[in-house]
Amino acid sequence: MLQAPTFPIRTECPPGACVCQRDALLAEPGGDTRILRLTREEEKKLLAHIDGIASYAELNKLSERLRSQLGVVLQITPSHNEVKSARGLSIVLEDRPGLCRKTRQAVPSAIRRSLERHPDIIYAILDAHDLLGPN
Incomplete structure (x- = not known):
């Protein structure tokens, strides 16, 4: 029997639309259900917050908060080739049970x-990965 957490959780996706394994996560005793706190309304707030990011420090703070509050790891890494724009960066939320495909x-x-x-x-990310430093 599924035991519901004491906080509001994300509603399940339509069958076949997602592979988030929400039910398996809820059925697992002692499973990390923090990701389920990201309801659709909370996701909209998160996306609005991300749109307001204006510095590398804010981006790092967001990444740390995603990890601490939801258990989600955000990875932003430059390509091995030349990075001319944001398209040259790899931005990935690590896959984990409960994380909706649409959110990823x-x-x-x-x-x-x-x-x-x-x-x-972008320049700060490149500098943090030592791509602009001395060779």
Whole structure:
């Protein structure tokens, strides 16, 4: 029997539309259900917050909050080839049970839009990965 957490959780996706394994996560005793706190309404707030990111420090803070509050790891890495825009960066939310397919696509897209508006963040990411440093 599924035991519902004491906080509001994301409603399940239509059958066949997602592979988030929400029910398996809920059935697992002692499973990490933090990701299920990201309801559709909360996801909209998160995407609005991401659209407002204007610095590398804010992006790092967002990444840390995703990890601590939802258990989701955000990875932003430059391509091995030349990076001319936000399209040259790999932005991925690590796959984990309970994380909806649409969320895994929406969050990186929102980050990419924010990076396109603030190219200085892209330079900071490149610098953090030592791509602009001495060879």
